Amino acid sequence: MTVPLKSLLPLIPAGLVVDRVAATPDRVSIFARATAAGGICPTCGRASQRLHSRYLRRLGDLPWQGRVVDLHLQVRRFRCPAPECPCRIFAERLPSVMAPRVRRTVRLAEIQRHIGFGMGGEPGARLAKRLAMPVSGDTLLRLVRAADRPAPPAARIIGIDDWAWRRGRRYGTIIVDLERNRPIELLPDRQAETVATWLAAHPEVEVVARDRAGAYAEGVRLGAPQATQAADRWHLLRNLGDAVRHVFDCHHADLRAAARGAVVEPVTEKASGPEPLLPPRSTRRQQCSAAKQATRHARYSEAATLQARGWSQSRIARTLGLDRKTVRVWLRAGQPPSWSQPAKGSLLDAHVDYLRGRWSEGCWNATQLWREIRQRGFSGQSRIVRDWVRGLRVNEPAAHSAAKSTWRVPSGRRAAWLVAARPEEIDRTEQAFVAALIAGSPSLERVIHLARTFRDIVSGQKADQLDGWLAAARGTPLVGFADGLQRDLPAVRAALSLRWSTSPVEGQINRLKSVKRQMYGRAGFDLLRQRVLGTA
Incomplete structure (x- = not known):
């Protein structure tokens, strides 16, 4: 050609x-x-x-x-x-x-290197083959490792946070230039000595945004004593939530009582005329029996149709896979048998009065009722009680709706968020829960007021109100949280006066995780560092 x-x-x-x-x-x-x-x-x-x-x-x-x-x-x-x-x-x-x-030529190597940075080894090799630039995955990784990265510009404002090689086992550190929103270094661990060594080699750093970890605080103090440390505002609110959760862990009864009083019934207009009757829900056994009966009726209808065409009973039996006697009995009777059994007594009959009494008292849990009557001599399975309760709910919809009207008790962490949230951030039921919690527990009312005040201080960056809040927290269950803020007070004050936070760092960590998972955990730290920093 x-x-x-x-x-x-x-x-x-x-x-x-x-x-x-x-x-x-x-x-x-x-x-x-x-x-x-x-x-x-x-x-x-x-x-x-x-x-x-x-x-x-x-x-x-x-x-x-x-x-x-x-x-x-x-x-x-x-x-x-x-x-x-x-x-x-x-x-x-x-x-x-x-x-x-x-x-390969210089220009081909440059394109393949970019494919390696973006896709990794084997995925990049498959893409390069489709683009008529065939190369192996190992070669792409060699090109990435050999790439020269230009030195990043001097960073004055940095954010520092940890990322997980393997959660709970091994962690590294990422450092991000907050002014340019780009990562400038990955460290293989999160030790204070490693952070201090890197900071000592970069004396131009003026502000370090970090979380509340003590290792990073110590590393910044040793490596960059001239830099201002700023605690991350999201982590301050997270620490507040943890402190409030620990308080709620000692008040489970108050949480349950507030949840019972938190239900807000929806306002519905009554329709004119009688309320339509809904068909009762059948049990699983009844559903299986109805399905088998429908199958028998379908086969009987087919047998009747074939008989009307003049087929013999033997031929009908062979075609439908039935016994000839069965076909004869069905056709003589004009319908398939239902095999319905007459009503018999139940093991539950001796305990019905007790169960109705417990139901009227508000115990609507079938498993709990089964446990109670077992102690009274009942020898049946819990399925019998569940079927009885299901029928009662169908026949007594008012009791069934009352059984469903109890709001689920939130977890300690969820409750800690609800009490500090603004009214427009939660629904009516959650607002009623918070109001019931405040009204029912004077000891928690003070904690909730302090939590809301601290959230307003952090969200509005009202540094002038911090000292008053720390004084007010003395003598309350939040004194431990306040002592932690006091030990890290300069960083907390900087968080309430500076605009920097570790939010951009969290975004870069998400990108790092995507790159790490692309390599299926088989690459080393050097390759991960090249890919994260080389494409920043």
Whole structure:
């Protein structure tokens, strides 16, 4: 296949001349040579035109119209003219075309390197093959590891946080330039010494936003004593939630009482006319029995249809897979048998009065009722009680709705968030729960008031109100939380006066996790660092 040279000449790297082009349906081979008259010795730097020999070097190049391109480059060897030079013979260098001892052009290596940064090894290799730039996954990773990263500009405001190699086992540290929102370093652990060493090498750092971890506080104090530490505001509110949750863990009875009084009945308009009757829900056994009965009726209908066509009973039985006697009995009776059994007494009959009494008292849990009557001599399974309770709920919808009207008691963490939330952030039932909790427990009322006040201080960055809040927290269940703020007071004050936080760092951690999971946990720290920082 002939390819016009004019269409290829603009695509050939500068400094080369094309001798010929050979093309197949899936590959283009370009034979070229350098146009320079001589070469430069890489050892002594002397120019030479004393030709020694030639050899052919095969390089991969950028694809052409969806086809793989091979560049067959004729390389010359020259003799060095300097007698004292240890390199007697050298090959000509073409730095704009190729690097020494590689099998791809510079521009192809650059594209494949970007694919490796974005996709990783094997996924990148599959993509490169589709783009007519075939390369192995291992080669892509080698290109990524060998990439030179430009030094990032000096960072004055940084955020620092940890990320998990394996949750609960091993952690690393990420450092982000908050002014430019880009990661500038990954550290292999989260030790104070490692952080201090990095900060000591970067004296230009002025502000460090961090979480409440003591290791980072100590690392910043040792490595950058001149820097201002700012605690993250989200972590302050999270620490507040943990403190309130620990308080609620000692007040389960108050939470349950508030949940019982938190139900807000929806206002509905009564429809005119009688209320439509809903069909009662059947039990699982009744559903199975009805399904089998429907199958028998369908087979009987088919048998009756075939008899009307003049088929014999034996032929009908063979066709439907039934016994001939069964077909005869069904057709004589005019319907399939229902095998309904007459009502019999139940093991539960001796305990019905007790169960109705407990139901009227408000115990609507079938399993609890079963446990109670077992202690009174009942020997049946819990399924019997569940079926009885299901029928009672169908026949007494008012009691059933009352059984469903109790609001589920929130967890300690959820309750801690509800009491500190603004009214517009929670629904009517949750507002009623908070109001009932405040009204029913004077000891919790003070804690809830302090939690709401601290949230307003953090959200509005009201640093001037912090001292008053710390004084008010003395003598309350939140004194431990207040003592922790007192120990980290300069960082807390900075959080309430500066605009910096670790929120951008959390976003970069999510990106880091995506990159880490792309590599299926098989890559080392050096490759992860290259991919995260190289594409920042």
